[in-house]
Each structure stands twice: as C-alpha cells, then as structure tokens.
Amino acid sequence: MCGIVGFIGNTQAAPILLDGLSKLEYRGYDSAGIAVRDGEKETKIIKAKGRLKILAEKTDNGRAVIGDCGIGHTRWATHGEPSEVNAHPHASDDGNIIAVHNGIIENYLELKEKLTKHGYSFSSQTDTEIAVKLIDYYSKKYNQGPVDALARAMMRIRGSYALAVLFKDYPEEIYVARKDSPMIIGLSGDASYIASDVPAILKYTNQVYYIGNMEIARLGKGEVTFYNIDRDEITKELTEIKWDAEAAEKGGYEHFMMKEIHEQPRAVQDTINSVVKDGRIDLTGVGLTDEEIRKINQIVIVACGSAYHVGVVAQYVIEDLARIPVRVELASEFRYRNPLLDPNNLVVIISQSGETADSLAALRLAKENGLKTLGIVNVVGSSIAREADNVFYTLAGPEIAVATTKAYSTQLIVSYLLAMQFGLIRGTISEEAFAGLIAEIQTIPDKITKILEDKERIQWFAAKFASARDVFFIGRGIDYAISLEGSLKMKEISYIHSEAYAAGELKHGTISLIEDGVLVIGVLTQSALYEKTVSNMVEVKSRGAYLMGLTTYGNYSIEDTNDFTVYIPKTDEHFAASLAVVPLQLMGYYVSVAKGLDVDKPRNLAKSVTVE
Numbered sequence: 001m002c003g004i005v006g007f008i009g010n011t012q013a014a015p016i017l018l019d020g021l022s023k024l025e026y027r028g029y030d031s032a033g034i035a036v037r038d039g040e041k042e043t044k045i046i047k048a049k050g051r052l053k054i055l056a057e058k059t060d061n062g063r064a065v066i067g068d069c070g071i072g073h074t075r076w077a078t079h080g081e082p083s084e085v086n087a088h089p090h091a092s093d094d095g096n097i098i099a100v101h102n103g104i105i106e107n108y109l110e111l112k113e114k115l116t117k118h119g120y121s122f123s124s125q126t127d128t129e130i131a132v133k134l135i136d137y138y139s140k141k142y143n144q145g146p147v148d149a150l151a152r153a154m155m156r157i158r159g160s161y162a163l164a165v166l167f168k169d170y171p172e173e174i175y176v177a178r179k180d181s182p183m184i185i186g187l188s189g190d191a192s193y194i195a196s197d198v199p200a201i202l203k204y205t206n207q208v209y210y211i212g213n214m215e216i217a218r219l220g221k222g223e224v225t226f227y228n229i230d231r232d233e234i235t236k237e238l239t240e241i242k243w244d245a246e247a248a249e250k251g252g253y254e255h256f257m258m259k260e261i262h263e264q265p266r267a268v269q270d271t272i273n274s275v276v277k278d279g280r281i282d283l284t285g286v287g288l289t290d291e292e293i294r295k296i297n298q299i300v301i302v303a304c305g306s307a308y309h310v311g312v313v314a315q316y317v318i319e320d321l322a323r324i325p326v327r328v329e330l331a332s333e334f335r336y337r338n339p340l341l342d343p344n345n346l347v348v349i350i351s352q353s354g355e356t357a358d359s360l361a362a363l364r365l366a367k368e369n370g371l372k373t374l375g376i377v378n379v380v381g382s383s384i385a386r387e388a389d390n391v392f393y394t395l396a397g398p399e400i401a402v403a404t405t406k407a408y409s410t411q412l413i414v415s416y417l418l419a420m421q422f423g424l425i426r427g428t429i430s431e432e433a434f435a436g437l438i439a440e441i442q443t444i445p446d447k448i449t450k451i452l453e454d455k456e457r458i459q460w461f462a463a464k465f466a467s468a469r470d471v472f473f474i475g476r477g478i479d480y481a482i483s484l485e486g487s488l489k490m491k492e493i494s495y496i497h498s499e500a501y502a503a504g505e506l507k508h509g510t511i512s513l514i515e516d517g518v519l520v521i522g523v524l525t526q527s528a529l530y531e532k533t534v535s536n537m538v539e540v541k542s543r544g545a546y547l548m549g550l551t552t553y554g555n556y557s558i559e560d561t562n563d564f565t566v567y568i569p570k571t572d573e574h575f576a577a578s579l580a581v582v583p584l585q586l587m588g589y590y591v592s593v594a595k596g597l598d599v600d601k602p603r604n605l606a607k608s609v610t611v612e
Helices: 013-022 052-058 108-117 127-142 146-156 256-262 264-273 290-295 305-322 357-368 383-387 406-426 431-441 444-452 455-464 478-494 503-508 527-541 556-560 573-594
Strands: 003-008 031-037 044-049 069-075 097-105 159-167 174-179 184-188 191-195 207-210 215-220 223-228 298-303 326-330 345-351 372-377 390-393 470-475 497-502 519-524 546-552 564-568
Touching: 003 013, 003 097, 003 159, 003 174, 003 215, 013 031, 013 052, 013 069, 013 191, 031 052, 031 097, 044 052, 069 097, 069 159, 097 127, 108 127, 127 146, 127 159, 146 159, 146 174, 146 215, 174 191, 184 223, 191 215, 256 264, 256 573, 264 406, 264 444, 290 406, 298 305, 298 357, 305 326, 305 345, 305 406, 305 478, 305 573, 345 357, 357 372, 357 383, 372 383, 372 406, 383 390, 406 431, 406 573, 431 573, 444 573, 455 564, 455 573, 470 478, 470 503, 470 527, 478 497, 478 519, 478 573, 497 503, 503 527, 519 527, 519 573, 527 546, 546 556, 546 573, 564 573
Parallel strands: 298 326, 298 345, 345 372, 372 390, 470 497, 470 519, 519 546, 546 564
Antiparallel strands: 003 069, 003 191, 031 044, 031 069, 097 159, 159 174, 174 215, 184 191, 184 207, 215 223
C-alpha cells in the first residue's frame, strides 16, 4: 500500500527520494513526505497532503533540501485522515527518532497508553507516531544503540510493519526493521538504497537484499549489516533483479496501463519460454516432481482480486485437462472459516507482488497444516516466493498501473501450463493432445498482437458509453470467469458500477436490473455454451439492454442479436481467456480515458495490498 524509499551516499538525497517515491505512486497514497539529514545538522522534514507534485513544488524538486541521507514516504491513510500532520515521516518530541512506516500496528492503543504514562504526547492520529516514540523510549531507557532499541520495539509491536528509521546520534546511518510488510535494500558503489518495491530503485541498482521477517538492517554508505531479533549479526545473499530499468518507464505511452496492455505478447511469450523446451514442459525450476504431481488429490487456489479470477479460469482448465478437483478461495476468507485441508492437497497462492497480506497469511496457514504449497508470483525474492515450497515465476516484468493486465495474462499462462503438465503426467491427456496444446499455446502472443491492432473500434465504442451508470457482463463456464475480470477492469478505473454474472443466473433476480439502454456485454468463446448464452442475451435485449458481444471469428450470426460485436482469433477453448480479456482491458481503459480519469492511479486503490 504505502511506499517507502531511503538513500544514503555521497550525493544529494532529496531528488533521489522524490524520484523513488514517484515510481511508487501506483501503490496508492494520499500524502507524502521526506526527511533529509546533512551530517550532524538538524534533519529537515517536509510533508504535503495530496499528490507528490505538491511535495516536489515545496522542495523545488528536492534542490532546496540539502543532505546526503534521508527517508521518504507516500501514505495511504489507515489511522487518521489524510493531512500533513498525519503524513510521514514522524518524529519523537526531541527529534531523537525520525521514521516512516508501512503496515498496521494492531496494539497501538495499548502502546499509546503505556507511552502516555511515561510522559509522551501525540500530535497525529497515526499508529506510526506510536511506533516512533516506542523506539525512542527503548533507545533512552536502555541506551544500547539502534539495533537494541528496534529489537525491543519489535517484540512489543503486534501487526505488520516495514520501518525506516533515523537516529539522531547516528547521522551517517539508516536503520530498517520488517515484519510482513515488504522492504528491499539496494547497493551501488558508495550508495545504499531502501524501497518497498523494486521500481523505486531500479534506476540506480539491480543488486538487492530482501530483509526477512523480524530482521533489522543497518545501512551505511554502500554497505549494509543485517541482524536477527536477538541482535545477532546474520548474512544474506545478494539478488540480481533481471528487470530492465526502462521497463518501469512509460516508453512513449500516455499511461502505464496502455503500455502494459501492449507488453502482454512479450510477457506471455517469456513466461511460456521459461518452461517449454523442445515441445515439453520442464518444471525442474519450479520444483514439482512427477511423483508429487501424481499424489495430488485436490488443488486449492487462493488469491485476491484479478489473481482470484485467474484461479476461476484455472479451475475449469485444470479439472478438464488433469481431472483433479479444484477449489478456488478468496484469500481474505480462507483462513477465517477453518478450512478442511488434506496433506495431499496442493495449495496454490497467486499474487503479482508476492506480498499480498491475505494471500501470505493463507500460505502460512497451509504450511502450518503440513500442505505442499506453490506460489505463482511475479517478484523474485518476495515473501510468498521465499516462503512457498515451490515457486513458478511469471515473467511480466514490473507492472506499474494499479489495474493489472500483463501480470494477469502471465498468471493465466502458468495455470494452463500446469494443467497441461499435470494432465500428461497423470495420464488424463494423451501425448498427441499434449503436443497440440503446446503448439497452440505458442500462438497466443501473436493472436494478442492481432487483437491490439484493431483497438480503435473498441475506443470508438467505449466513448459512446463513458457516461454509463451500470454495465453487466455475462458468460458461462470460462466465459463467466472472463466476465469477472472484464467487470473488475471496468469498475476499478472508470468508476462505473459493473457486475459479472453467470448468464444462467440472470433469471434468478438480476434481470430485474435491466432497463432501456443498459449496456450488457456477453462473452461467447465456449462453443458448447454459445447458444445458451445467446438466449440469455436475447432475454436482456427484449428488456431494453444494449448488447455488446465478444466472440471468436466465424460466429458472425451473433450480429443478428448484438448491437456491437468484437471478434478475437480462434484458439483452443481452454486458452480463450488469454485472448478475450484483451478487448475488455481496452474497454475499461478507453472508458476511463474518455471520462478524463487517472487511469494508472484510480481513487481509493493500491497496487499491492500489504495490510488486511
């Protein structure tokens, strides 16, 4: 959710902090601030409510703030309304401790009461100020240095946090502590960097450390030392980020979302190529053995948002190809209903960031119960990647727009590949059928490119419905799963009320919402369900709906029913979601643009939801 950056080196910190924060705007925020230190001189704290450009203007793009050590933050309000007072960084009363924080401190009221008794007062409504003053309390009480003060505070705090802290008596150092909220540390020459996500520092270095849960780090200029909660020094491995820094830039596109839509063919191809070799699927890097695959008696897919919609598609595909029962669970509900888990279940956690709080909690619950876990993630070294027994990386590269496109598409590809390999190993599909699927999945990138070449028709149609109040998406089977994602794309960036329904459920209440002019988008890629969905579309048209159909080339008779039709290339119907979702992504995008909205940073949303 919130974004953290930090820098210490031999150049001015403020411009680097502002640049890093600009790369984290996609995470969602309502205020921003920086703290910059110039040696032993007083540390300057500058904050602003609203967009980062306001903070940049207050600091002359950082040029007005002198110092080579600093921390910065973009805040998403959890405790306390958006305001300069509640914005980070926060400081202790005497400036001894200055810190920024991501996460939620669950026992903040208990800690606030303790600190109040010890003479502390509070100017903000944030849980972060309580953490700052708790660190200050232990720093002064025991006088054992920053690592000791942080460790003692960490043992008292319940909840999730990533903390970047400046100690007044250690002017050439930054300290970091972490539990559950993401944090990385990068090194380059005589400079050290802190960030809550890779794009913030990718311009400066691709050599990073991932700080683990309940760990502390001390940063100097070009150096870092790690400690566990017992204050013992520990060693960690440096990770090289393979992403190109240019991949985190717009590259001439008006918005990151449109750029990322156009990057889908490459992302899909790269993900396929990562495991498909000479007509076979090699899961050696993933870590699943043939014996483990044969022993699976059920797959439980756990995810949130668009990743959950991938799971719905995967359920249809895996059950059909591999004949393994599949449950798809919302991560936010999974662990609160005491799920029935069997040791021979495979729990699959899907998350672009690998840091989604609910998904990470579900992973840990599965592991506590002795189940095999597989993470499908896009970020190397993320928490889910580190903690899952096995990892299948999607090769989408950095995804900046809040509304996912290419990460969703690569997650779909991974689900197909797993279904195909599971089916082959378990003998539910033949070698001949497997070879046909391998050949067909290789055609998907070019077919996505073909769809993108005809996007102007969708742009024209989207402009007609930019003022729509309600939009409904309907489909059956995999088409229902596609509708779920299309509807989410529409509502999250255009702010139009949008719902997806299994088409057969319309008559069970939903059809009462249909009135003259309401846009209904029917998805028809599954031949066995085509006529049934057409019948449902005729039903809503007779009640005044305006119909858009999304189907494959060749189904031209649908134009007798529809007011507007979008065609996609034919593919194996198991893979239809990979093609059908692209026009729906474009539809949501163009409606948002026509309304003049902030496509990449929609209101109230964050890219990576790292708190419950």
